[in-house]
Amino acid sequence: MLENFNYLYRDKDKARLDTFRVRVARKFPDVRNAYFSDYLKYKLASLEQVANVMGKSPMVKKYFSDSPILYDNVEYMDFFNEFFSKYITTTSRPLKFLNYSGMLNGPNSYPALMKALEADTLLQKPQLRELVLLRNLMEMYDDPLYKQEGIRNTIAAVAKDSKFAGNRVIAEDLAKFLTRLRHGSPAPGFTLRDRNRKQVSLDDLKGKPALIGFWTTYCQPCLSEMESLKPLYDKYHDRMTFVSISADKEIVKMIFFLNLKKDFTWTFLHLGEEIQLLRDYDVRSFPLFVLIDSQGRIVKCPADLPSAGLETSLEKLLNP
Numbered sequence: 001m002l003e004n005f006n007y008l009y010r011d012k013d014k015a016r017l018d019t020f021r022v023r024v025a026r027k028f029p030d031v032r033n034a035y036f037s038d039y040l041k042y043k044l045a046s047l048e049q050v051a052n053v054m055g056k057s058p059m060v061k062k063y064f065s066d067s068p069i070l071y072d073n074v075e076y077m078d079f080f081n082e083f084f085s086k087y088i089t090t091t092s093r094p095l096k097f098l099n100y101s102g103m104l105n106g107p108n109s110y111p112a113l114m115k116a117l118e119a120d121t122l123l124q125k126p127q128l129r130e131l132v133l134l135r136n137l138m139e140m141y142d143d144p145l146y147k148q149e150g151i152r153n154t155i156a157a158v159a160k161d162s163k164f165a166g167n168r169v170i171a172e173d174l175a176k177f178l179t180r181l182r183h184g185s186p187a188p189g190f191t192l193r194d195r196n197r198k199q200v201s202l203d204d205l206k207g208k209p210a211l212i213g214f215w216t217t218y219c220q221p222c223l224s225e226m227e228s229l230k231p232l233y234d235k236y237h238d239r240m241t242f243v244s245i246s247a248d249k250e251i252v253k254m255i256f257f258l259n260l261k262k263d264f265t266w267t268f269l270h271l272g273e274e275i276q277l278l279r280d281y282d283v284r285s286f287p288l289f290v291l292i293d294s295q296g297r298i299v300k301c302p303a304d305l306p307s308a309g310l311e312t313s314l315e316k317l318l319n320p
Contacts, residue, residue, distance in 0.1 A: 001047070008051040017044075017051050035073060042075040049083065056091075059083070060122040069127060071166040081135060088136045094119040100140070104150030110157035127164045134158060134170055141178050152178065181282060181301040187212075187292045188280035192269040193251060195258055200269055202296060209317055210241040210292045211303065211310075214283045216248050217257045222287040226264065228306035232314065233266050239318055242266035247278065247286065291317060 004020070007013040021044060031037065045063050048054065054062075063079070070076035088095045095117060103112045113133055114126070123129040137155055140146045152175065159171035179185050191201040213229070215222035226244070233242050244266065246254040251270040258268060271277060281290060281301065289306070291299035291313060299317055304310040 005050070008047060012051050014051055014053055017047055017053065020044075020047070038070055038073050039075040042070075042073070042079040046075075046079045046082065049079075057122060064128055065122070065125050069131060069166060071170070080131070084132045084135050086136065086139055087132055088117065088120075089140065092120045092122075094121075101146055101150075104146055104154060109150060109154040110161065113154065127167065130158065130162060130164065130167050131170070134167065134174060138174055138178070148178075181290075181298055183298060183300065185298050187290070187296050187298050188277065189296075190245075190269075190274060190277050190280075192245065192272060192274060192277075194270075195255055195268050197251070200267065205241050205243065205292075206296050207294055208239065208241050209294050209299070210243060211314070212281075212290045212292060213242075213244045214247060214278070214281065214288045215244055215286050216246060217253050218248075219286040225287050225289075225306050226261075229310075230263065232306055232311055236314055236318065237266065240314070243269060245269045245271055245277075247271045247283075293317070 001020070004013075004016050007016050024040065024044075028036075028040075042063065045059070049059065064083075069080075084091075088098075089100065090096055098116050098119075100113070103109055103116060106112055114129060117123050117129050117133060123132060134155065137151050141148055141151050155171050155175050155178070159168050159175060162168045162171065187202060189202045191199055194200050213225075215226065217223075229242070229244075236242075244264075246268065248254055248270070251272065254268060254270050258264060281288070287305070289303040289310065290301045291303040293299050300313060304313050
């Protein structure tokens with residue numbers, strides 16, 4: 001597939017796709033597993049879309065309107081997400097000029113939007129239409145044209161009132177995803193060991209705002225930012241808590257480092273086996289800093305680096 005991608009995308013060489021389909025059929029002649037069959041169906045569908053084998057209307061009819069929604073099939077959902085990306089605001093001619101901002105800010109945004117999307121003849125299936133709406137609301141969330149509160153309210157209405165159980169689950173998960181690590185959302189909790197191997201939890205830090213940083217001893221930018229953090233700690237430590245969480249494999253590495261840097265006197269914790277915490281805080285690279293208020297709620301994630309704007313954020317937090 002990778003070797004032939006350009007032939008499909010650039011040259012629209014449909015013969016290569018037909019050859020691939022025949023080869024797959026020969027390779028797996030007796031497969032009876034329904035998941036595999038559906039996976040293959042929608043993998044081929046994604047290649048048909050790349051090669052522009054057919055137009056939007058027959059694609060929707062063949063793969064969506066006349067077929068069940070396969071929530072648990074990863075290839076179905078990948079194809080769905082790709083096919084309907086920005087569909088209602090860009091791709092669909094009958095829909096792209098609708099006043100979504102006005103509908104989202106109205107008291108009955110969910111039924112109003114569902115009714116408006118009926119203008120697209122490809123979305124007559126209510127279950128599909130609703131899922132397309134959820135897909136596009138997720139993309140609209142960070143667009144300044146639309147108020148996030150209206151989008152959250154609409155998604156919450158789908159989670160509560162949808163007739164389709166799979167769509168309700170997706171709406172519930174989407175609501176959590178869009179608000180996770182956003183300003184005002186609860187900071188993910190943790191209980192980790194400090195340099196003295198005593199347990200420290202997020203709840204122990206409540207009462208003061210906190211700056212949490214994720215780092216490792218082998219990360220040179222981390223060490224550089226920690227040097228920039230030191231004067232900020234000296235200036236603000238009586239008004240807020242500073243916590244650095246080491247993701248080193250062994251706690252002894254963190255302790256050895258701190259024995260060398262005795263002027264780093266704020267709270268240091270070790271991640272240990274709690275790898276999930278990196279996912280909870282969406283740590284994709286080190287260092288990463290997070291500002292939390294005195295009630296344990298996210299103020300900013302990721303926060304600015306100590307060397308590039310963090311002090312301004314601290315002043316705003318401590319002197320609103």
